Amino acid sequence: MSATTNELQRRELLGTMLLIRRFEETGERLSLRGQIPAGIHPASGHEAVAVGTMSALQASDVVCGTHRSHHLALARGLDPSRTMAELYGKAPGLLGGRGGSMHLADFGHGFYGSNGIVGAGIGIAMGVALGMHMRQDASVAVGFVGDGGMNIGRVWEAINLAVIWGLPLIVLVENNLYAVETTSAEVTGGGSIVDRAKGFGIHAEPVDGQQVDAVHAAVAAARERAVAGGGPSLIEAETYRFSGHGSGEKASYRTREEIDHQRAHRDPIALLREQLIDDGELSPETFDELDTAAQARVAEAVAFARDAPWPDTATAVGGVGWDE
Numbered sequence: 001m002s003a004t005t006n007e008l009q010r011r012e013l014l015g016t017m018l019l020i021r022r023f024e025e026t027g028e029r030l031s032l033r034g035q036i037p038a039g040i041h042p043a044s045g046h047e048a049v050a051v052g053t054m055s056a057l058q059a060s061d062v063v064c065g066t067h068r069s070h071h072l073a074l075a076r077g078l079d080p081s082r083t084m085a086e087l088y089g090k091a092p093g094l095l096g097g098r099g100g101s102m103h104l105a106d107f108g109h110g111f112y113g114s115n116g117i118v119g120a121g122i123g124i125a126m127g128v129a130l131g132m133h134m135r136q137d138a139s140v141a142v143g144f145v146g147d148g149g150m151n152i153g154r155v156w157e158a159i160n161l162a163v164i165w166g167l168p169l170i171v172l173v174e175n176n177l178y179a180v181e182t183t184s185a186e187v188t189g190g191g192s193i194v195d196r197a198k199g200f201g202i203h204a205e206p207v208d209g210q211q212v213d214a215v216h217a218a219v220a221a222a223r224e225r226a227v228a229g230g231g232p233s234l235i236e237a238e239t240y241r242f243s244g245h246g247s248g249e250k251a252s253y254r255t256r257e258e259i260d261h262q263r264a265h266r267d268p269i270a271l272l273r274e275q276l277i278d279d280g281e282l283s284p285e286t287f288d289e290l291d292t293a294a295q296a297r298v299a300e301a302v303a304f305a306r307d308a309p310w311p312d313t314a315t316a317v318g319g320v321g322w323d324e
């Protein structure tokens with residue numbers, strides 16, 4: 001994969017970003033109606049980070065997510081119907097309906113899971129990268145983490161090990177400015193995640209997380225460096241979540257004006273749409289067709305999940321494959 005995306009690719013990336021947006025909007029609605037049992041952490045607004053990253057990876061690479069990972073799963077190519085079925089807790093879900101939103105995984109697609117423990121994905125990705133290093137695989141492990149997760153001690157332990165062992169690890173920070181209701185700028189000592197990372201000796205750089213091309217280029221370069229033996233990288237992608245921390249949140253920690261401003265000027269889908277139209281690579285009609293296709297795919301996923309059977313209660317104790 002090249003460091004820049006071509007015309008066809010960029011339309012495909014836009015289609016996947018629309019799929020994510022429609023999936024998240026629908027998921028939030030269904031969660032509020034109680035059809036998806038439990039809340040979810042929607043990632044509307046984070047689409048360019050997910051799609052820009054995954055488009056720069058190879059099939060042999062491994063991705064570890066966070067508690068907010070539907071966008072990562074879909075961008076990695078996991079089946080939308082089985083992903084939605086997992087949110088519903090139904091048997092054909094990715095993990096047999098036993099995990100739910102925070103436990104999406106598909107090892108066959110190199111997706112080692114979303115994770116309810118903040119920061120845990122970096123330790124898992126570091127371990128995967130160690131395995132790749134020992135086997136001399138030309139692959140990388142990407143661990144996603146939020147700005148809040150960058151204040152977790154074990155994240156830095158994992159980064160330190162990756163640096164001293166020269167592991168093919170990419171730490172992808174989705175800095176959406178908040179950790180639940182906490183403003184990240186107020187709790188980030190030193191003021192900069194990238195500067196803190198440099199102190200650990202890891203190659204670190206910021207990227208505009210709302211520009212899919214910029215994310216793709218940064219990850220492609222980090223990947224190239226890692227497989228050439230250049231060690232780990234940290235990429236801090238500035239993004240924004242348009243929804244609350246979880247579905248149904250009544251937010252008092254940020255203003256309506258801020259959200260409206262972000263939606264008007266920093267929507268990654270609108271930015272890519274504009275760019276492609278300006279470059280003569282997309283017409284408004286083609287955009288609408290991509291959007292209609294995304295909505296139809298999500299409707300199909302919802303129907304699949306709604307009509308699917310529940311997991312067999314006889315296998316509930318100990319889980320699938322449990323040996324008495």
Ligand SMILES: Cc1ncc(C[n+]2csc(CCOP(=O)(O)OP(=O)(O)O)c2C)c(N)n1
Binds near residue numbers: 150
């Ligand atoms: C170890 C741990 N501490 C606290 C929590 C509770 N918690 C869940 S999400 C979250 C905020 C995470 O913020 P950030 O890393 O910025 O990710 P974002 O939600 O913004 O995507 C917290 C504190 C948790 N799940 N795990």
Ligand SMILES: [Mg+2]
Binds near residue numbers: 147148175176177178
């Ligand atoms: Mg955050």
